[in-house]
Amino acid sequence: MTRWVMVADLNRCVGCQTCTAACKHTNATLPQVQWRKVIDIEWGSYPDAHRLFMPVGCQHCADPPCMSVCPSTATGQREDGIVTIDYDLCIGCGYCMVACPYQARYKVTRPHFAYGDEPMPSEAVRFDEGRMGVAQKCTFCSDRVDEGLARGLTPGIDPEATPGCVNACIADALSFGDIEDENSNVSRLLEEKTWFQMHGELETETGFYYLWDGGKQEE
Amino acid sequence: MIRFGSTLQNYWDWRAAGNFIFGGTGSGLLILATLMSWPGPLEPAAGLPAVVLIGLGLFLVWLEIGRPWRFLHVFFHPQTSWMTREGSVAVLLLPLALLAIVFAQGWLLALTGVLAIAFLYCQARILQASKGIPAWREPAVVPLIVISGLTEGTALLFLISAVAGQPQSWTEPLLVILLAARGYAWVRYRAALTAAEAPAEALAALGRFNPLLLGGGNVLPLVLALAATALPTQQLPLMFSAALLALAGGWLSKFVIIRKAAHLQGYAVGRLRRGRPQIRPPVRRKPDRFVS
Numbered sequence: 001m002t003r004w005v006m007v008a009d010l011n012r013c014v015g016c017q018t019c020t021a022a023c024k025h026t027n028a029t030l031p032q033v034q035w036r037k038v039i040d041i042e043w044g045s046y047p048d049a050h051r052l053f054m055p056v057g058c059q060h061c062a063d064p065p066c067m068s069v070c071p072s073t074a075t076g077q078r079e080d081g082i083v084t085i086d087y088d089l090c091i092g093c094g095y096c097m098v099a100c101p102y103q104a105r106y107k108v109t110r111p112h113f114a115y116g117d118e119p120m121p122s123e124a125v126r127f128d129e130g131r132m133g134v135a136q137k138c139t140f141c142s143d144r145v146d147e148g149l150a151r152g153l154t155p156g157i158d159p160e161a162t163p164g165c166v167n168a169c170i171a172d173a174l175s176f177g178d179i180e181d182e183n184s185n186v187s188r189l190l191e192e193k194t195w196f197q198m199h200g201e202l203e204t205e206t207g208f209y210y211l212w213d214g215g216k217q218e219e
Numbered sequence: 220m221i222r223f224g225s226t227l228q229n230y231w232d233w234r235a236a237g238n239f240i241f242g243g244t245g246s247g248l249l250i251l252a253t254l255m256s257w258p259g260p261l262e263p264a265a266g267l268p269a270v271v272l273i274g275l276g277l278f279l280v281w282l283e284i285g286r287p288w289r290f291l292h293v294f295f296h297p298q299t300s301w302m303t304r305e306g307s308v309a310v311l312l313l314p315l316a317l318l319a320i321v322f323a324q325g326w327l328l329a330l331t332g333v334l335a336i337a338f339l340y341c342q343a344r345i346l347q348a349s350k351g352i353p354a355w356r357e358p359a360v361v362p363l364i365v366i367s368g369l370t371e372g373t374a375l376l377f378l379i380s381a382v383a384g385q386p387q388s389w390t391e392p393l394l395v396i397l398l399a400a401r402g403y404a405w406v407r408y409r410a411a412l413t414a415a416e417a418p419a420e421a422l423a424a425l426g427r428f429n430p431l432l433l434g435g436g437n438v439l440p441l442v443l444a445l446a447a448t449a450l451p452t453q454q455l456p457l458m459f460s461a462a463l464l465a466l467a468g469g470w471l472s473k474f475v476i477i478r479k480a481a482h483l484q485g486y487a488v489g490r491l492r493r494g495r496p497q498i499r500p501p502v503r504r505k506p507d508r509f510v511s
Contacts, residue, residue: 003498039486041223052221056486062499065350071302072292081501091292092285094230095302098349101484107230109285133285179498190496196489197496202350205499214491 003062003081004140004155005179006166007186007195008055009211012173015040015053022168023057026141028126031114033106035138036165050215055165055174058083058104058138059198060207066096066105066135074135081207082140090134097135101199102206105137140176141165156185179207225418225485228352236477237279239342240470242305243364245272246339247372249316253332255376255387261319261328264383265376270316273338277309301348305341308334339368346476353417354425354480359408364473366404370397371469374440374462381459391458395444398465402437405472418482428475436468 015038023029023036034057041052060083067075067083074090077083097105111132113119119127141163148154148161155161156177166174177186186209189195193211200206245268252265281287294310296303312334319327343364346355354360373394380387409425440461447457 001500003500039224041221041486041488043221043223052488054486054488063502065348067502068299069302069345069348071294071296071300071306072289073295074292077501079501089289089292089295090286091289093280093293093302094235094283094285095300095345095349097230098228098351098355098481101351103224103351103483103486107285179496182495187495191494194491194493195496196491198487198489199484200489202484204350209496210488212488212491 001079001180002178003180003207004060004145004176005081005186005207005209006060006140006163007175007177007189007209007211009171009173009175009189009193010052010054011211011213012171013038013053013055014171014173016170018168018170019055019165019174022164023138026144026164027139028123028128029106029136030108030111032112033108033136035104035106035136052212052215054210056102056104056198057208058100058140059102059204060138060140062205062207063203065099065101065202065204069095069099071095078142082142082145083137084139084142085135085137087130087134087136092133092135094135101202101204105135107133107135109133220490221488222485223487225420225482227420227479228481228483231477231481232283233474233478234279234283236474238276239346239364239473239477240276241272241279242276242342243339243368243473244371244375244466244469245269245274245276246312246335246342247368247370248272248375249312249335249372250332250339250369251372251376251390253319253328253335256319256328258325259319259323259328260321261316261331263320264379266316266320268375268379269335269372270313273309274313277306301341301344305338305345308338308341312338339365342368351484352481353415353484354412354421354476354482357408357411357415357417359404359411360476363401363404363408366397366401367469367472370394370401371466373397374465374469377458377462378466381455381462386455386458391444391447394458394462394465395441395448398437398441398444398461401469402433402441405433405437418485421480421482424475424480424482428471428479432468432472432475436464436471440464440468 020037036057039054044050064083072089072091074086113123145155153161159167166176177184195209195211197206249269256262293306315331319331343361346360349355373390377390443457443461447454
């Protein structure tokens, strides 16, 4: 079995938002939508102040609250753990959005483009009416993953089969791979470093892991 | 643990709140109306407003959804979705209630009452299943919503019967009991949220409205209802005021929970671990219908 997960190394992330831009470019999301974004966290106060950059988005939970609440079965889950949305089934009730503890979902009822209500030619070409009025979120670039696999490539290793955000990361902070494979890139990272899952107490068992040394690198 | 980024949700607005307000009162009223009307037919003066209120709540939800003409899809997931269950119960409940008004059948009335209870319970569970909102997912929200619906229904039933010139005296002690229970459920709910370390902004919002909700919406109507039993000459105006306040208190509490205290979970840095994670398989291995 395969279980695709993403690993974000917070010790490496520089908060440049290149992953955010790459995601928007890859998936043609509207300006008010960010399937991938990086949160800038500051805590403490001088002289004991800290800063951290945290990439966030859909965590592709093993037990996704969004899926169990969805009344239309639009939110589904693949065998490889990727949580999906069927835009043709979704009624846009927003229940998944209040059920998601990761603020990963978006619903756009009226599109706004980069320069107002009219799309630029590049935006018009890629505009998807099917995403209007329904829930949308990160797909782990499942189309790239599937296409890559069909061509015999390895997601997380071969860029053509890897999510856009991971490919774009300038600091090599994002990794993607199969956690069920003990020798995969992500398995090795999690074996070697300290890590956490966000909101573990909610028992969603996310498919997104954060590597962090607890701030030791700063010291 | 480092937590941050908890903001007030804007996904569900006043229309969603309206469903919990009108649906809760309507189903509460229907439960009480079936008891009052036993063995049938359902008293139309109470049954019809209940049906209208439930229908109004559902209509408001319909106005909120992004793809309103796909509304039939709401019935696709009864296995786990409380929204599907609410909708399915409503589809049975509304025509059955109308039939119960026309036909004097005990079983019809009983079924209507049971479905009204189920509808109210579904509403409470819809909130509890919303894991992204700490103020909703708290289990103590379930008794609060259910008791509030019953309180509002009792209050409205008294108001309707009083306006019709036939105040239902049995609703008075019931309202006293329910107001006491709702006050307790409210205090318990807030305490549970504090213990669960809900977002500070949500706790603050509930705290701001607490004097109005606990004092004005529960304690004051409780005192007025008790005074009504002690002062027979002033019974009607006192009970009328108590019922109005009880109704308004319930509506305001739901509005506050859904629109003012609905802060998102936010983000967090979790507990650090070392070593290969325990891998839990996905709960539903459903193939992607778009991928061959």
